Amino acid sequence: MMKLYLALQNLLLNYLLIFARLAPLFFMLPFLSDRILTNLSLKGIIILLLTLCLSPLIVIPTWQSTSQFIALFVVELFIGLTMGILMATPFWLASAIGEFIDNQRGASIGDMLDPTTGSESSSLASLINMFCVAWFLNQGGMIEFVATIIESYQQLPIGRPINHVDLFALGKWLTRFILLAITLSAPILIALFMLEIGLGVYSLFCPQLNAFSLSLTLKSIVAFGLLFILFNTTLPQALISALPPSISAIIIVGN
Numbered sequence: 743m744m745k746l747y748l749a750l751q752n753l754l755l756n757y758l759l760i761f762a763r764l765a766p767l768f769f770m771l772p773f774l775s776d777r778i779l780t781n782l783s784l785k786g787i788i789i790l791l792l793t794l795c796l797s798p799l800i801v802i803p804t805w806q807s808t809s810q811f812i813a814l815f816v817v818e819l820f821i822g823l824t825m826g827i828l829m830a831t832p833f834w835l836a837s838a839i840g841e842f843i844d845n846q847r848g849a850s851i852g853d854m855l856d857p858t859t860g861s862e863s864s865s866l867a868s869l870i871n872m873f874c875v876a877w878f879l880n881q882g883g884m885i886e887f888v889a890t891i892i893e894s895y896q897q898l899p900i901g902r903p904i905n906h907v908d909l910f911a912l913g914k915w916l917t918r919f920i921l922l923a924i925t926l927s928a929p930i931l932i933a934l935f936m937l938e939i940g941l942g943v944y945s946l947f948c949p950q951l952n953a954f955s956l957s958l959t960l961k962s963i964v965a966f967g968l969l970f971i972l973f974n975t976t977l978p979q980a981l982i983s984a985l986p987p988s989i990s991a992i993i994i995v996g997n
Contacts (some may be wrong), residue, residue, distance in 0.1 A: 772824030803901035838923035840867030
């Protein structure tokens with residue numbers, strides 16, 4: 743009976759190591775956030791079922807002491823957090839584009855709660871983010887999501903010692919994310935800026951014109967018109983280019 747208890751305990755603890763890498767992904771990705779999966783118990787059940795499905799594909803090393811298990815757990819949790827940051831980057835990029843545009847067109851005063859992230863954001867940022875989530879799921883994103891998790895266990899097996907973490911590569915990736923958000927929103931921002939200059943010059947010759955109230959309408963028309971063109975040509979390819987690099991490029995493991 744005691745042997746059965748110890749075997750069951752070891753099995754549950756091994757599942758907990760797999761759980762440690764999966765859990766951060768479910769809390770960081772917008773389509774798996776608390777606003778989408780509102781029931782915490784349901785989210786836990788989904789992670790548990792995914793853990794049970796992946797467990798036959800994962801080789802878990804034997805650990806001899808509690809301290810060794812805690813060390814493995816912390817490493818797995820860190821890998822999960824790093825993967826969550828990389829995989830959430832395209833959705834953060836979409837929100838950043840909407841925030842930049844809404845800030846320029848003066849609509850940031852109407853900030854609301856984003857249902858995909860649970861944080862306050864502008865209306866356009868929420869719209870673009872929800873569009874990207876729907877596009878991701880429609881293109882079979884969940885299959886790629888599971889495939890990425892399986893690949894991470896092939897590149898970073900549980901128990902493999904980590905030589906070092908390339909923070910420079912991670913910082914370079916986040917810098918590229920910011921530059922890409924500015925670059926994609928730049929055409930619309932420049933057009934809105936030129937429109938504002940034109941309204942300012944026009945109001946000098948026509949003081950009766952309320953440039954402020956008129957600018958809100960004109961900026962919205964110009965912004966959504968250009969954004970429609972951007973959606974059809976540039977944005978999908980840009981989001982694909984914002985997909986995360988290999989996790990092994992940032993977390994370097996030993997033999």
